[in-house]
Amino acid sequence: MSAPESSARPRSKRELFLTFAKLALQGFGGVLAIVQRVLCEEKRWLSRSEFVETLAVAQVLPGPNVCNVSLMVGDRFFGLGGAAVALAGMLVAPAIVVLALASLEAQFTSEPALQGALRGIAATTAGLVLGTAIKLASTLGQLGTAHAAHARRDHLRRAVSALLAVSTFVAVGWLRLPLLWVLPLLGLVSWAYALRELRRATPQLRPEQNGTPP
């Protein structure tokens, strides 16, 4: 499965705000799957590998991951103002909705139909996140477009990346180990491995390979 390359950019801060507001309002039970769908596939502001890289940085920094993604995307296209506008888009409209619901809450949270709907949404959201993760797994092991392909090393790299992804899943999802231990330990191993692979490919390196606009 070939990942679509990023080709477009937001025309204005207004578009940035409205895009994030719209996607945040669709994110029942979590926004991540929707962020990926909208930014990579509908708007094409980021390629799949750019999205994974952005999310990677967003995950290790403090703060809600999707909010960090909105800050980073906004900053990339329109600087500080863009970051502020994107984050506001992500938070303001849903905050109004959730506070309005909170002011009514006592009247409806005990409804069995609502409880059922929430269970259904939770199960679906779990599926959305898992499906998005599987889709993004196609970007694993890629060094970026600037590097020449070495088919055999690519296979090995994909296998090692998959092993690291599975280890992270088992540690955090299954064994429920704290992120504060898992991230630094596995992150260091993974970083060292990526560094070695990049060094091997160095002759093909170009400084502008990350696709970030100047």
Add this chain to the structure above:
Amino acid sequence: MSFALLMLLFAHFLAMSLLAIGGGVVLIPEVHRLMVEELKLMSDGTFTGAVALAQAAPGPNVLFVAVVGYRAAGLAGALACMLGVMLPASALTLLATRWLRAHQSLLGVQAFKLGLSPLVIGLMCASGWTLATETPGTRHVLLTVLAALLVWRTRVHLLLLLALGALVGVLGWI
């Protein structure tokens, strides 16, 4: 409610902000300790209800902080808590992003982004797994698997999937 309470909430959430590594939900135990046990601003049930509401409503899960702030001190409380929890983390994110972009020709920086990518996929699977295993039951799992397959293989609108999930729940099938 008093201005002093608002400032107290703001300061507490400001201090908590940088602990939120891995997303807003990791703060739930800490916010619970603060609001229910230390400041005694709400009951355990009110707190749990606020978290459940924010997770069911659209938007980032960190909005549970707004609901908890609202329960403690009204709209101003919601604002104080949200500003507190967002400001330090957002500032750090911007600084770090810009530093990484300025130094993206360094192999170490490229390796950082590249090396974290597998971990991100693993973490996404872990959060999907955690969500899926919160409620036991075969039909529940079936719905999760079906949604995952549809997201992976098709371009079906995600809102449609969520609406179907809600419908299945309302009809009492899971």
